[in-house]
Every structure is written in structure tokens, then in C-alpha cells.
Amino acid sequence: MDANAAPTRSLAAPFRAAWTAGRHALSRAARLALDIALPTQCVSCREPVEGEGVCASCWARLSFIERPYCPRLGIPFVYDPGPDMLSMEAIASPPAYQRARAAVRYDDVARTLVHALKYQDRTDLAPAMGRWMARAGGELLAGADMLVPVPLHWRRAWRRRYNQSGALAQIIERQSGVKARAEVLRRVRATEQQIGLSRAQRATNVQGAFQVSPDRQAEIQGRRVVLIDDVLTSGATLDACARVLLRAKAAQVDVLVFARVVESGPRPI
Numbered sequence: 001m002d003a004n005a006a007p008t009r010s011l012a013a014p015f016r017a018a019w020t021a022g023r024h025a026l027s028r029a030a031r032l033a034l035d036i037a038l039p040t041q042c043v044s045c046r047e048p049v050e051g052e053g054v055c056a057s058c059w060a061r062l063s064f065i066e067r068p069y070c071p072r073l074g075i076p077f078v079y080d081p082g083p084d085m086l087s088m089e090a091i092a093s094p095p096a097y098q099r100a101r102a103a104v105r106y107d108d109v110a111r112t113l114v115h116a117l118k119y120q121d122r123t124d125l126a127p128a129m130g131r132w133m134a135r136a137g138g139e140l141l142a143g144a145d146m147l148v149p150v151p152l153h154w155r156r157a158w159r160r161r162y163n164q165s166g167a168l169a170q171i172i173e174r175q176s177g178v179k180a181r182a183e184v185l186r187r188v189r190a191t192e193q194q195i196g197l198s199r200a201q202r203a204t205n206v207q208g209a210f211q212v213s214p215d216r217q218a219e220i221q222g223r224r225v226v227l228i229d230d231v232l233t234s235g236a237t238l239d240a241c242a243r244v245l246l247r248a249k250a251a252q253v254d255v256l257v258f259a260r261v262v263e264s265g266p267r268p269i
């Protein structure tokens with residue numbers, strides 16, 4: 001990881017000034033921002049920037065999820081409750097998947113990145129997003145046998161030309177050496193967009209939507225799978241995917257996303 005590398009000439013002027021003013025004063029997020037090439041126009045605020053990606057101030061506004069967090073769901077804790085303490089959510093309604101990790105909170109800047117990757121063909125954002133995911137999910141990836149991106153229905157995949165979760169999985173494969181297996185899971189039913197639906201409606205919406213490809217069942221058996229997606233909101237989609245993988249006798253299913261909604265955080269959706 002080259003997060004601590006010196007800034008290059010492609011950095012935006014304000015960021016260069018901030019660096020000169022004192023690298024120790026830079027937040028962890030800002031330092032991590034160096035891991036990515038910066039675009040001519042900031043994806044988030046449209047301010048002109050040198051290089052590609054997002055401007056320095058938007059990078060600084062990304063909230064990277066760091067410990068302490070719930071070891072099960074990866075939800076950040078406001079204070080450290082001690083090792084192995086679970087969040088209320090993990091105790092009240094444990095998901096089918098074992099553990100979830102996310103690189104950042106799903107706030108304004110994260111949402112812009114996710115939308116740009118998903119709807120605006122900004123595949124150039126995938127490498128940085130994927131690298132941050134690999135870092136956030138290090139613990140999960142260490143014991144994993146395969147990465148399985150959440151599939152799109154073929155009609156949607158055809159319209160968008162690529163699956164953003166698949167693009168992220170490919171980057172994480174390169175980072176971790178864990179093979180991405182997009183063909184394992186299929187979306188057999190087109191579903192409504194989850195946006196605007198309640199938690200219960202989201203669960204119903206994705207019921208029966210996923211299937212392990214019949215000729216891939218044997219490859220799942222006894223394997224530890226990490227599901228890859230861009231955003232975790234209610235977790236309904238990932239839960240539905242985890243259920244079919246566990247039914248196909250996967251040994252364990254974990255979840256790694258770029259961004260997750262944190263209810264208590266600043267402006268979740």
C-alpha cells in the first residue's frame with residue numbers, strides 16, 4: 001500500500017499547500033487519499049482538480065471506518081466497549097452472513113463515488129475504491145477461498161455494460177490473491193430498486209432473487225466466501241445472497257462493501 005507515499009505533481013494545489021504546511025497535521029483520510037490518482041473535475045463537487053478522481057477537500061470528507069467497530073457487522077462504535085462486544089443490531093437481528101466490513105460510511109462523497117461508478121461508467125474509480133475495500137476487509141480476505149460479487153439481473157447488466165460489484169471484486173482479487181468468481185451467483189429475478197423501500201420491503205423485494213448456478217454448487221461446498229458489493233444499506237440483498245450460498249453448503253459467508261449506511265452517523269442516505 002502506498003498510502004504514505006509522497007504527493008506527486010498531479011495533486012491539487014490546495015492539497016499541495018496543506019502537505020507543505022505539515023504532513024503530520026493531515027488526517028488519516030487525507031493521507032489515504034494519496035493512494036488514488038486525482039480527475040480534471042472533482043467527481044463530487046465539480047471543482048477543477050489536477051489528475052483524476054476527487055478533490056482534496058472531498059477526500060478529507062470521506063469517513064473511513066476504523067476500529068472500534070462491531071466485530072460482527074462492522075458498524076463503528078462511538079466509544080470502545082472492549083473486545084468482542086457486539087452491536088445492538090448484531091444481537092437483535094443477526095444476518096445470515098457472518099461478518100461485514102466497509103471501507104467508508106455512506107455519506108455525501110461516498111454516495112457520489114458509488115453513483116459515478118454505477119451509473120456514469122466511471123470505472124476509473126474502481127481501483128481506488130477496491131484497494132480501500134481490500135484494506136478494510138483484510139481480516140476477512142485472509143481466510144477466504146473466493147470472492148463473489150453480487151450479480152445484476154442480465155437485463156440491467158446489459159444496459160449498464162458492466163457490474164460495479166464485479167469491477168470492485170476484480171481489484172480486490174488483484175490486491176488479495178483471492179479469486180473472484182462472478183459466475184457462482186445468478187440473479188434469477190429482476191428486482192425493484194431498493195431505494196425508497198422500508199427494511200421489510202427490501203427483504204421481500206429480494207426474496208428468491210438469487211440462485212447459486214446449478215453447475216457451481218460443488219465449488220461452493222465447504223468454502224469460505226466473501227460477498228462483494230458497493231453499498232450496504234439494510235443488508236437485505238447481501239443477506240439473500242448469503243442464504244443461498246449457505247444453502248449450497250458454503251462453510252462461511254462474509255461481506256465486504258465499499259460503503260455502508262451508519263444510522264447514527266451524519267446523514268446516512
Ligand SMILES: [Zn+2]
Binds near residue numbers: 043047054056
Ligand atoms: Zn471535491
